[in-house]
Amino acid sequence: MEQETGLNILAVSIFTITLSALLSPLLHLSPYIPAGVTFILLGLVTIDTLSWKNQGVNLLLNIFASSEQKQRIIYHEAGHFLTAYLYQIPIEGYTLSAWEAIKNNNSGLGGVIFNTSFLEKKSQDMREFNLQIDRFGVVLMAGIAGEKIIYNNSQGGEEDYQKFQEINRNITMTVSNLEMKKRLAILQATTIIEQNKNAYLALVEAMKQRQSVSECQKIISEYIN
Missing domain, CATH: 1.20.58.760 (Peptidase M41)
Structure with missing residues (x-):
């Protein structure tokens, strides 16, 4: 259950970042914004996995749990x-x-x-x-x-x-x-x-x-x- 929800959150995050990159020219956003968000997100996921044993993801799952x-x-x-x-x-x-x-x-x-x-x-x-x-x-x-x-x-x-x-x-x-x-x-x-x-x-x-x-x-x- 935890892994499945975690994958769903990651998939939604990737979709959101991709969508923002595609829409940034229409919304007159700097291309550096989605790139920066992607870099920060990947960095946080890496730190969470290596140093926090996925506890950051667990906290996020807990917040959004029904x-x-x-x-x-x-x-x-x-x-x-x-x-x-x-x-x-x-x-x-x-x-x-x-x-x-x-x-x-x-x-x-x-x-x-x-x-x-x-x-x-x-x-x-x-x-x-x-x-x-x-x-x-x-x-x-x-x-x-x-x-x-x-x-x-x-x-x-x-x-x-x-x-x-x-x-x-x-x-x-x-x-x-x-x-x-x-x-x-x-x-x-x-x-x-x-x-x-x-x-x-x-x-x-x-x-x-x-x-x-x-x-x-x-x-x-x-x-x-």
């Missing part, structure tokens, strides 16, 4: 949060906008921040380690599941799928098997959210109010108990 897109982010991240809590994967924080992410030294338009130290060193019990990998895979796909439950489709999740591929990179499997594992993880996440729908919706409201991680976890536990 209310539905902003709501989708919350439902998406609540899916991650709920499943991580139920699978006892430590949650360190969450952000729901590009600006919040920047303030927390994170990238993207927002997200739940996990403590993934368990992925860095394998347990002596490989069966337990693989179980943790599978559970975290479900957590990563739970954002897509949350969106589909509310909107019947998903517009986000590309970054989640990249992480899903990363955590499974040391497991020998074909592309088709990885895709099958992804679909199974989405199905499992959907089942978890559906079975805890009231807790999920209460969590969404708490996250809208930017309540702390501990407060959100308390709300989940109250509904589940």
Whole structure:
């Protein structure tokens, strides 16, 4: 969703600059004006990509995002949060906008921040380690599941799928098997959210109010108990 919108913004910018260059003789504008704008725009895009990790584009996307897109982010991240809590994967924080992410030294338009130290060193019990990998895979796909439950489709999740591929990179499997594992993880996440729908919706409201991680976890536990 982010990449698609970013490409649309870039395409509109290029079209606008090209149009201004073509119309500048009719409008009696100096040819240096569209050339200067092009130079500045390309310079800003380069700096944003190399130094700011596309956070400038993310901020721009956030400004022009519709209310539905902003709501989708919350439902998406609540899916991650709920499943991580139920699978006892430590949650360190969450952000729901590009600006919040920047303030927390994170990238993207927002997200739940996990403590993934368990992925860095394998347990002596490989069966337990693989179980943790599978559970975290479900957590990563739970954002897509949350969106589909509310909107019947998903517009986000590309970054989640990249992480899903990363955590499974040391497991020998074909592309088709990885895709099958992804679909199974989405199905499992959907089942978890559906079975805890009231807790999920209460969590969404708490996250809208930017309540702390501990407060959100308390709300989940109250509904589940």
